[in-house]
Amino acid sequence: MRRKKKLRIKKKPIFFILIIFLIFGSILIIKKTTFKTNKEIKLNELNNIDKEITYFDYKKLDRYIKYKQKNKSLSNKEVVMDVNIGIDRDYYTHTKPSKNLNTTIILVNKYNYLKKNYIPKNLKDVSLKYSRSDMKLVGEAKEAYEKMAYDAYKQKYRINAISSYRSYNYQVNLYNRYKQKDGIDAADKYSARAGYSEHQTGLAIDIDNGKVDFNNFESTKEFKWMIENAYKYGFILRFPKDKEKQTGYQYEPWHYRYVGKKAAKYMYKNNLCLEEYYVKKIEN
Numbered sequence: 001m002r003r004k005k006k007l008r009i010k011k012k013p014i015f016f017i018l019i020i021f022l023i024f025g026s027i028l029i030i031k032k033t034t035f036k037t038n039k040e041i042k043l044n045e046l047n048n049i050d051k052e053i054t055y056f057d058y059k060k061l062d063r064y065i066k067y068k069q070k071n072k073s074l075s076n077k078e079v080v081m082d083v084n085i086g087i088d089r090d091y092y093t094h095t096k097p098s099k100n101l102n103t104t105i106i107l108v109n110k111y112n113y114l115k116k117n118y119i120p121k122n123l124k125d126v127s128l129k130y131s132r133s134d135m136k137l138v139g140e141a142k143e144a145y146e147k148m149a150y151d152a153y154k155q156k157y158r159i160n161a162i163s164s165y166r167s168y169n170y171q172v173n174l175y176n177r178y179k180q181k182d183g184i185d186a187a188d189k190y191s192a193r194a195g196y197s198e199h200q201t202g203l204a205i206d207i208d209n210g211k212v213d214f215n216n217f218e219s220t221k222e223f224k225w226m227i228e229n230a231y232k233y234g235f236i237l238r239f240p241k242d243k244e245k246q247t248g249y250q251y252e253p254w255h256y257r258y259v260g261k262k263a264a265k266y267m268y269k270n271n272l273c274l275e276e277y278y279v280k281k282i283e284n
């Protein structure tokens, strides 16, 4: 009899601990299920887009839903792409410093900026044969640009650089001039605010053919040549006509950006602008 009593006393604390574990376990399971259900409901609203889109980001789920409600005609892929680029938010809000500084895939736009003191490394003068005086590009872009302009020249096309690297302070003055002339809304459509211009990267270049004003570059045979060939040298048309929403800029037939041959080819073949490439290939 005495032995049995002892055993019962020893078992009690274990029993107690087991019950506590059971209670806490159940709470956790219930919590988890509720959370999962909420998430599932939200995903159902978007037809489970996480399964088909590799660059889907759970952290942005609420933004996807909100954006989809406002833009019902968009496909799920477009919704995820737009939100990942950031265009569900107003320009120049939720901005962050650009990553990948001093690389050829650096992204500068109305959400990603360069600091005042950012000067790209290895800036070089562009040959006067293919540019106005005092044009500078990052070494790799300069080499590629001159090779492209030379090959064009051999085929009787004239490619001429009229703007290239621009410092932060230069952009301050330029933007302010435009703002005074046309007002802030118009200026924001065709010009970048200081820090938000990709000319500060030393990888962007504006061109004409030395005869026609750059505004009419689209009408020249050089433009056609650039559209067919620029990517082979690592350049992309940075602000295409069909990508105004994604880039945040109106069409600029004269503005090209060096991204390197591999990236340029990929964007050209898949009809992607730099923002889309970034979402698919860099951030993903």
Ligand SMILES: [Zn+2]
Pocket (backbone or CB within 6 Å): 163, 199, 204, 205, 206, 254, 255, 256
């Ligand atoms: Zn430009």
